[in-house]
Amino acid sequence: MMPGTPAARWQDAVQNLLDIHRPEQAERLVRQQLALNPQDVFAHILLSFALYQQSRLEGAREVAQQALALNPTASEAFYVLFLVEDQAGQAPARAGALREALRLQPFNPKYLAAQAQLHLHQNQPAAAQQTAARGLANYPSHAGCLIALANALHEQQRWPDLAPVLQQLVAAHPTMPKAHQLLGREAMRLQYYAAAQTHFQEVLRLAPTDATALHGASQAIRRQLWIGRAAVWLDNYLTFISEGTKQGKLRAWGHFLLILIPLSLLCIPILLFMGFEAVYWRLHPQVRRLRNRPDQALPYAQQTFWRYGPVAAFTLLLLAWLTGIFWLLVWLGVPESSLGPGLTGGLTTVAMAIWAAFKHASEQPLPEKSPLGKVLAAALALALSITCASWSATWPYGPLGILGLTSWAGFIVFRRARAAA
Incomplete structure (x- = not known):
């Protein structure tokens, strides 16, 4: 033709x-x-x-x-x-x-690139590498094969071989968003956070709606802040313990027992620190500009409250319920000295559960309704629970009533959560 x-x-x-x-x-x-x-x-x-x-x-x-x-x-x-x-x-x-x-x-490189990606989806990075190399044998600058080869090398952790492939990809396709995205990922692995931010921002310049690049750029900014690096380390450490104990790993259990008492004593400060860091990072001017939010406006504060408000309400409700439980145990005659180990383990478990709930909430879509009513009701329940437990004139009906009320509210929350799942 x-x-x-x-x-x-x-x-x-x-x-x-x-x-x-x-x-x-x-x-x-x-x-x-x-x-x-x-x-x-x-x-x-x-x-x-x-x-x-x-x-x-x-x-x-x-x-x-x-x-x-x-x-x-x-x-x-x-x-x-x-x-x-x-x-x-x-x-x-x-x-x-x-x-x-x-x-x-x-020998069609497009088909070979697709075959290599299929091998990657099937967790066969070595086969993906071989297939991508076949496509590059006759077409050395084919973008699909270079991307598949880079991903295969990354999966196999063959870092010395990965660097020249990424350089070849960006040299052959300097305006391809995926090339800069892979370079940003590698820079993050090497902890070159400023370079990673540059690469991810180049992706956003070429493809402004790329969600992966937006996340990568904001994470690169986060890791350039000392408070962000500390929070990331703490998050990774707690994740290692949480996931490791679920899988029965002895090392994770060892770390859990090692930090049991310090974590129970510092659970509230740790939660406050992680909450402050999350808000501080997301309100950072560079992150706000990435998300096209003017520095002088504060729409994210409202979004943060809407996202984490339900978890905060549940946390307050849980603390109100625990106050009633501890009062009941003491009222039934359990010696206060014997509550120490249980209190330590209970606070540690509660702290890790609250941390996991906040982390889960950060990955969910933004709720459509304000949680202000739930937060105020939960705060009122906690205040009443502490007041009734501390004021002997309300015993026993006051604390028992609050305990029954918080138990009923917790049951409703769990039933709605199961229905939504």
Whole structure:
């Protein structure tokens, strides 16, 4: 097909529309061509890809199969079918479509890059490395193969081999967001946080809505602050203990027993420190500019309250309930001296549970309603619980009533949480 012919022009126009993610316009243009030439195999392939970009998977699959019915050796139709089945989560059909595409064109770097990514998803980084290297043998600057190779080397922790691959990728594709994202990830691993921030901000310049780059840039800023580094270390250490004890690791249990008493004594200051660091970091001017928030405005304060308010309310409710429990044990005649070990272990467990709840809340979508009412009610419950436990004139009905009320409220919270899950 000669450049400049009508057929070449419409195909170029469709390709450009697909490249800039305007599949609806591409679909209209392809359907006009198919009305003139319904046997055009390449038009079917382009239409299938346009439907795939719109997540209309059934239509994309049907059109790709029509292209293969017209030409069973159309490897690109098999490739589009692979993309469709991959998004649909059909692993056997996905593997079969890619296998057929590679059978027809075994040296196509795009197909080899897809095969390498498939190996990575299957936790086979060595196979991914070999497949990507095959694609690069004839096309040394192919972006997909270089990205797959970099990810394979990263998974295998082959750090000396990774650096030249990343440099080759960014040299061949200096305006590709993924290249700078991988460089940012490697800089974070090497603890070059200023360089990592630069790379992630370059990704945001090229792709302003990239959520991974936004997270990476904000984390790089966080680790350039001493308070952020301390909080990250503490978070990683507590995660190691929490996850390790769940998995029965002796080392994690050893650390847990070692810090049991200090953690119980310092649980409240630690929680306050982590809460302060989280707010301080997110309100940092550089982080605010990353999120396109003006420095003088404080919308994040409201968002922080909405996000962590339910957890704070539950924490206050839990403390109110524990106050009633300890009062009940003393009232029943349990010696105060014997409560020491239980109090230590209980406070440690509560501190780690609260920390895990705050961490979970940070990963959830922002609630749609203000938790102010819940926080005030929980704070009132805690105040009443402490007052009743301390004021003997209210014994025994006051503390018991507050204990029953907080137990009922806790039951409601757990039932709603299970229903939401």
